[in-house]
Amino acid sequence: MVIGFAVLMSWGFGLDTLGIMPTGTVSMKANTACCFIALGLASLLLENEAPSLWRKYLGIGCASLVLIVGCLILIQYAFGLSLGIDELLFLDRGPTASIHPGRMAPNTAFNFVLLGLAAILLRCPPRAIVVAQSLTLLTLITTGVAFIGSLFHAQIFVVPRSFALMALHTMLAFIALGVAMLFSRAEAGIMKVVQTPSPGGFIARRLLTATIMFPLVLGYLTLAGQKQGFYDPAFATSLLVSLNIIALGVLI
Numbered sequence: 001m002v003i004g005f006a007v008l009m010s011w012g013f014g015l016d017t018l019g020i021m022p023t024g025t026v027s028m029k030a031n032t033a034c035c036f037i038a039l040g041l042a043s044l045l046l047e048n049e050a051p052s053l054w055r056k057y058l059g060i061g062c063a064s065l066v067l068i069v070g071c072l073i074l075i076q077y078a079f080g081l082s083l084g085i086d087e088l089l090f091l092d093r094g095p096t097a098s099i100h101p102g103r104m105a106p107n108t109a110f111n112f113v114l115l116g117l118a119a120i121l122l123r124c125p126p127r128a129i130v131v132a133q134s135l136t137l138l139t140l141i142t143t144g145v146a147f148i149g150s151l152f153h154a155q156i157f158v159v160p161r162s163f164a165l166m167a168l169h170t171m172l173a174f175i176a177l178g179v180a181m182l183f184s185r186a187e188a189g190i191m192k193v194v195q196t197p198s199p200g201g202f203i204a205r206r207l208l209t210a211t212i213m214f215p216l217v218l219g220y221l222t223l224a225g226q227k228q229g230f231y232d233p234a235f236a237t238s239l240l241v242s243l244n245i246i247a248l249g250v251l252i
Contacts, residue, residue, distance in 0.1 A: 001036065001037050001040035001041065003028075003036060003169055003172070003173045004033040004034065004035075004036035004037035004040065005033075005037065007027075007028045007030070007032075007033035007169070008030060008033045008034070008037075011030045011033075011089070011090045012090070026165045026167040026168070028167040028169055028170050029086075029102055029104045030089045031069065031073075031085065031086065031088070031089065031103075031104055032104045032108055032167075032170055034089070035066045035069055035104075035112050036173050036177070038063070038065055039062070039063065039066050039112075039115055039116065039119060039177060040177070041059070041062050042060070042062035042063040042066070043059075043119060043177070043180065043181060043184065045058055045059030045062070046060070046063075046119065046122060046123050047184055056123065059119070059123075060119075060120055060123075062119075063116045063120045064116065064120065065116075066112050066115070066116035066119075067112070067113055067116030067117055067120075068116075069085070070109040070110065070111075070112035070113035071109075071113055072085060073085075073103065073104055073106070073108075073112075074106065074109050074110065074113065076103065077106050077109075082100070086100060086101065087101060087102035105165055105166045105170075107142055107143075107146055107166055110142065111139045111143060111174055114135040114136070114138055115139055115174075115177065115178070115181065117132075117135055118132040118133070118135040118136045118139075118181060119132075119181065120132075121135075122181065126188050126189065129185050129188045129189040130190060132181075132185075132189070133182055133189045133190045133191060134190065136181050136182055137178075137190070139174060140174075140175065140178040140179070143171050143174040143175055144175075146166045147168075147171045147175075148216065148219075150165075150166075150168060151216075152219070152220070152223055207251055207252075210251055211248065211251065214244070214247040214248070214251070215244055215247075218240060218243045218244060218247065219240060222236050222239055222240045222243070225239075
């Protein structure tokens with residue numbers, strides 16, 4: 001919610017995202033900021049296991065609004081439409097990586113559809129919680145792909161100007177929100193396994209973070225060495241595979 005409000009203030013006062021992001025990075029769209037605020041508010045209102053009626057309906061309403069916005073953005077991309085919602089709050093006068101000013105990236109809209117639906121299902125019976133947590137994990141996966149792609153300067157889309165790109169602080173906000181939503185119902189569903197004293201829960205608690213970080217760091221260092229001309233792409237691939245095997249072997 002703080003990131004969303006900061007971005008809206010930057011749009012309102014014509015600032016460069018309050019100077020919180022490096023120069024040259026993609027800016028977060030105003031609609032994206034509003035969706036983060038709405039999802040954060042929905043998470044706060046629905047955090048109790050048995051929220052009061054007004055909290056429940058207001059929280060579901062905020063999550064539903066995000067879900068609808070995400071669906072409308074995807075419809076615009078799929079059918080080449082312009083429903084007039086991209087610049088509803090602010091005109092996108094600055095440089096943009098998209099031919100559609102003010103429109104959030106398609107993977108951003110897709111994530112909002114998943115998280116909006118997940119926020120609604122988190123207050124449902126246990127079977128629905130498993131679905132909600134699965135949708136949240138899918139959001140973290142798609143965000144992780146975008147983050148790793150930006151870290152390695154990969155062109156995720158074939159024609160860059162055909163779509164907007166996901167901003168770096170958008171990725172960070174999705175990761176924070178996704179992890180928070182997973183832990184908001186940690187007593188049920190998939191997250192219940194992580195808390196159990198079983199071997200699976202123990203391994204997840206001790207090794208999950210390391211298995212995410214080690215390949216990321218090793219991949220970045222391997223690519224950096226390749227760019228410096230220390231070795232060719234084939235050797236870089238073999239080196240990366242070997243280092244990952246060693247790192248995971250040490251962890252195990």
